[in-house]
Each structure stands twice: as structure tokens, then as C-alpha cells.
Amino acid sequence: MATNDFLEAERRERPRVAVAAGIAALLTLGGWIIPRIALGGSRPDNGLSVLMLFNEHRTSLIAGTLLSMAGLAAVVYVLDFLARAAANRNSIPPLIRPLLLIVGAVVIVASTVLVFVSTGRQHTWAVDSSLTFEEARAVSRLGIGIYPVLIAQFAFTITMGFVAVSAMRAGLLSRFLGILGGISAVLFTFPLLDIPIVQAYWLLMLALTLWSVGGAREPPAWQSGEAIPWxxxxxxxxxxxxxxxxxxxxxxxxxxxxxxxxxxxxxxxxxxxxxxxxxxxx
Structure with a gap:
């Protein structure tokens, strides 16, 4: 594709990507807020009571998961746009984009299925079992089904961080946003903070950056079609x-x-x- 062609394509797509980034930020926060509101501030001390509480509010837990996965799908779209823009400037290996799409899809599908299966098992346990601690521990075990999700999440973390840093090196993102994108990639998979505020902030800043591109503060790489490192x-x-x-x-x-x-x-x-x-x- 000629330089003018992909520059024009990027210019047309940027507003949609900015909206997707903003929606992803809101969905990420919403997926965290809804279960917290449903479960309340205090939780029981023993596992048996926790499972009973989760079963009672399973609809809110499923809704929070669906919001989070929808937000993750929007994040994958935003990252795919950045990966394509970096590839147009020869700043990222061609393999990264298909890898991003594959691991992103696996994380979304596998995580959603895992939550539905786990919620269904907890509901069956709460309705049909004798509610013993041994049965509660058995229901809490996810088995080997958790490993594909963990592997896909780890691969997604690496891919997301690589895309953010590559976009920074190409001059499409500032150093602050590039580094923060790498940190957000780690926090998406390993939630070191209880609230996903870092990820939401990064997505909102990314949305503002993409929306304001074309103004006086536009990074030169968006106009030149070449990598101009920040x-x-x-x-x-x-x-x-x-x-x-x-x-x-x-x-x-x-x-x-x-x-x-x-x-x-x-x-x-x-x-x-x-x-x-x-x-x-x-």
C-alpha cells in the first residue's frame, strides 16, 4: 500500500478507534464496579459462605464478566489499529498482529466460558448438594480448564506490551503512553491493583490522543508515514x-x-x- 493510501485510511479510522478506546475504558471500569456493588463491601470469612454469596449474585458476576470481555474486545481492536499503523512504518514484526488477534480471541472466549461453567457448578452445588466444606472445595477447583486461559492471558500481556512499545518507538504514541501501555498490559493479566484504574486511564488518554490527532500537537509520525521516534x-x-x-x-x-x-x-x-x-x- 502506498504511503498516501494508508495515511488516508488511518485518518478515516482514527475517530472510530478513539471511540472504541473510550468505550473500552468505561467497560473495564463497569466490569469491576457491578460485581462490587452486588457483593457489597464485606465478605464472609469462610469459603462455604463465599460460594453461597457468589451463587446469590451470580447474575451480577456474569454481567461484570461480559462487560469486561466486551471491553477487552474493544482493547484488541485498538491494539490492532496501533499494530497496523506501526507495521506501515516498519516498526513491528508482521507476526505480532495475527498473534494479537488469536490470543485476544482465546482470552475472551475461554474466560467467558470458564465463568459460565464455574457459575453453573456453584449454582448446582447450592441447590442440589448437602452444602459441606468438602463439596465447596471440590466446586471451587477449576481443574485443567484454567491453564489455557492463563497461557492465553500471558501471551496477550506480552503482545499488548510489545504493540504499545512499538507504537511509541514509531512515534505514534508519546513515551508516557507507550510505557503506561506496557504497565497496563501487565495489569490486565495480573491485577496487582484491586481497581483497574491504570488500564482505564491509559485507554482514556489513548482515546484523547487519537481524537486530537490532526491538531497542533499531532505526532509527526502520523503525517509522515515514517517512524519518527518520540x-x-x-x-x-x-x-x-x-x-x-x-x-x-x-x-x-x-x-x-x-x-x-x-x-x-x-x-x-x-x-x-x-x-x-x-x-x-x-
């Missing part, structure tokens, strides 16, 4: 120092011109005064 902090400081020196140099030149004009004006005034004095003497 400058480092040292390079930004050097640019600011150079700009300040150039500004001082221009002011110095202007001051020198003003002084020279003043001196010429004074000299011209003295010459005119001397001529008037000579006329009076005559």
Missing part, C-alpha cells in the same frame, strides 16, 4: 535549551538594531543642530 527527556531538554538560546539570540539582534538606530538618530540630530548653529552665525 524524543527522550534529555532530547526534549536539549530542544528547549536550544530554542531558548535562539530566542535570546534573536532578542540580542533586535536590541543591537534598536541601539544602532538610536545612535544614528542621535548622530542625525547632532548634525542638524550643528547646521542650525552655523546658519545662525552667518
Amino acid at each position: 524524543p527522550s527527556s534529555a532530547e526534549l531538554r536539549e530542544q528547549r535549551v536550544r530554542a531558548a538560546e535562539e530566542a535570546r539570540g534573536e532578542r540580542g539582534e533586535i536590541d543591537a538594531v534598536v541601539v544602532e538606530d538610536d545612535e544614528n538618530a542621535v548622530a542625525a540630530g547632532e548634525s542638524a543642530g550643528q547646521r542650525r548653529k552655523r546658519k545662525k552665525r552667518r
Whole structure:
């Protein structure tokens, strides 16, 4: 594809990707908020009571999972756009994009199926069993079905982080957004924080960045069709120092011109005064 062709295609698609990123942020938060509201702030101390609570609010848990998976699907679309843009600028291996789509689909489907199966087992246990601790432990075991999900999540983390960093290196994202994208990739799979605020913030900032592309602060890589790496902090400081020196140099030149004009004006005034004095003497 010629440079002008993919630049025009990116320009048309960017608003849709920005909307998808914003929706993904809201769905990610919604998938976390709904189960918390349903379950309440305090939980029982023993596993038997926890399972009973989960079964009582299984509809909210399923709704939260569906929202989270819908948000993840939107994230995959956003990452696919960034991967295509980076590939157009030769900043990412061609294998990354199909890998992203495959592992993203596996995570979404496998996680959804796992939640439905687990919820169904808990409901059957709550209705038909004698509610013993041994049965509760048996129901809580997910078995080998959890391993494909964990493997796919780990692969998705690596792929998402690679796409974010590659987009940063191509100059499509700032260093802040590129690094934050890598951190968000880890938190999507390994939720070190209870609330997914980092992931939602990254998606919202990404949405604003893509929506405002075309303005005065547009990264040059979006217009040139080539990789223009985002400058480092040292390079930004050097640019600011150079700009300040150039500004001082221009002011110095202007001051020198003003002084020279003043001196010429004074000299011209003295010459005119001397001529008037000579006329009076005559």
C-alpha cells in the first residue's frame, strides 16, 4: 500500500478507534464496579459462605464478566489499529498482529466460558448438594480448564506490551503512553491493583490522543508515514535549551538594531543642530 493510501485510511479510522478506546475504558471500569456493588463491601470469612454469596449474585458476576470481555474486545481492536499503523512504518514484526488477534480471541472466549461453567457448578452445588466444606472445595477447583486461559492471558500481556512499545518507538504514541501501555498490559493479566484504574486511564488518554490527532500537537509520525521516534527527556531538554538560546539570540539582534538606530538618530540630530548653529552665525 502506498504511503498516501494508508495515511488516508488511518485518518478515516482514527475517530472510530478513539471511540472504541473510550468505550473500552468505561467497560473495564463497569466490569469491576457491578460485581462490587452486588457483593457489597464485606465478605464472609469462610469459603462455604463465599460460594453461597457468589451463587446469590451470580447474575451480577456474569454481567461484570461480559462487560469486561466486551471491553477487552474493544482493547484488541485498538491494539490492532496501533499494530497496523506501526507495521506501515516498519516498526513491528508482521507476526505480532495475527498473534494479537488469536490470543485476544482465546482470552475472551475461554474466560467467558470458564465463568459460565464455574457459575453453573456453584449454582448446582447450592441447590442440589448437602452444602459441606468438602463439596465447596471440590466446586471451587477449576481443574485443567484454567491453564489455557492463563497461557492465553500471558501471551496477550506480552503482545499488548510489545504493540504499545512499538507504537511509541514509531512515534505514534508519546513515551508516557507507550510505557503506561506496557504497565497496563501487565495489569490486565495480573491485577496487582484491586481497581483497574491504570488500564482505564491509559485507554482514556489513548482515546484523547487519537481524537486530537490532526491538531497542533499531532505526532509527526502520523503525517509522515515514517517512524519518527518520540524524543527522550534529555532530547526534549536539549530542544528547549536550544530554542531558548535562539530566542535570546534573536532578542540580542533586535536590541543591537534598536541601539544602532538610536545612535544614528542621535548622530542625525547632532548634525542638524550643528547646521542650525552655523546658519545662525552667518
